[in-house]
Amino acid sequence: xxxxxxxxVNIICLDIEAESSEDAIKKLGQMLVENSYIKPxxxxxxxxxxxxxxTGLILDTMGIAIPHATPSDDVLKDGIAVTRLKxxxxxxxxxxxxxxxxxxxxxxLSLCGNNxxxxxxxxxxSIFRNRELVELLQDSKDKNDFLQLLSKNLNIxxxx
Amino acid sequence: xxxxxxxxxxxxxxxxxxxxxxxxxCAREGIAAEVVQTRIIEIExxxxxxxxxxxxxxxxxxxxxxxxxxxxxxxxxxxEATEKKILSYIKD
Numbered sequence: 001x002x003x004x005x006x007x008x009v010n011i012i013c014l015d016i017e018a019e020s021s022e023d024a025i026k027k028l029g030q031m032l033v034e035n036s037y038i039k040p041x042x043x044x045x046x047x048x049x050x051x052x053x054x055t056g057l058i059l060d061t062m063g064i065a066i067p068h069a070t071p072s073d074d075v076l077k078d079g080i081a082v083t084r085l086k087x088x089x090x091x092x093x094x095x096x097x098x099x100x101x102x103x104x105x106x107x108x109l110s111l112c113g114n115n116x117x118x119x120x121x122x123x124x125x126s127i128f129r130n131r132e133l134v135e136l137l138q139d140s141k142d143k144n145d146f147l148q149l150l151s152k153n154l155n156i157x158x159x160x
Numbered sequence: 161x162x163x164x165x166x167x168x169x170x171x172x173x174x175x176x177x178x179x180x181x182x183x184x185x186c187a188r189e190g191i192a193a194e195v196v197q198t199r200i201i202e203i204e205x206x207x208x209x210x211x212x213x214x215x216x217x218x219x220x221x222x223x224x225x226x227x228x229x230x231x232x233x234x235x236x237x238x239x240e241a242t243e244k245k246i247l248s249y250i251k252d
Contacts, residue, residue, distance in 0.1 A: 053169050057234065057235055058235065058237070059235055059236075059237070060235075060236070060237060094169075094174065094216070094217065094231075094234075095216070095217055095218050095229070095231040096217070096218040097169075097217070117173060118173060118176045121173050121174070121176070121177060122176065122177050122180065125177050125234050125235075128234070128235060128236070129234075129235060129236030129239075130236075131236075
């Protein structure tokens with residue numbers, strides 16, 4: 001995997017509109033397909049998995065979601081597609097699948113192997129637990145700022 | 161030696177985050193503990209000798225072993241209270 005590809009301005013889109021969680025996942029999926037991270041079938045797998053194991057998370061200041069599917073051969077390279085929404089959409093909660101929450105930032109994961117999955121998830125969660133950082137992401141003015149903030153903090157070693 | 165099961169709904173992803181945090185907690189507190197990851201549907205068959213069950217998804221426990229919701233290890237919200245609760249079950 002090329003480290004540089006994990007995050008890229010090509011798979012970040014800020015302040016877009018989405019009608020629903022499914023619509024948002026499709027938009028993120030489209031970016032990943034266009035940039036050769038995944039095959040289109042992966043998007044459907046993510047939508048299906050979201051119905052069984054939803055990925056909405058309530059943080060201190062906002063709701064986020066990390067939609068993903070079980071890694072298989074429809075993932076071509078590792079990437080995290082990100083969107084910040086103009087208006088939140090409803091995602092069901094990971095903790096309580098019957099509870100719907102408002103989500104304003106979505107991180108869609110396209111990761112080839114399970115082990116890698118875990119390392120990246122751990123780092124992502126360390127970002128989510130950092131209230132200040134989440135606010136900075138929410139306030140960052142453009143894709144480049146957003147990308148820099150994210151990549152700087154995903155690369156911290158030893159952080160859990 | 162205490163035995164703790166950490167389970168999540170999907171695969172092993174979120175439980176890994178919680179399990180790591182619990183291992184650290186035990187190390188910090190000098191508690192010898194074995195932390196085992198599993199899926200929620202497999203909890204029932206893994207309860208032998210278990211002192212505590214932690215999950216990253218809300219469940220209604222139908223077992224006699226103490227149970228703690230481990231979501232705070234993922235989101236950071238109520239983490240300290242959760243740590244205290246866990247310690248109250250595994251500290252002698």
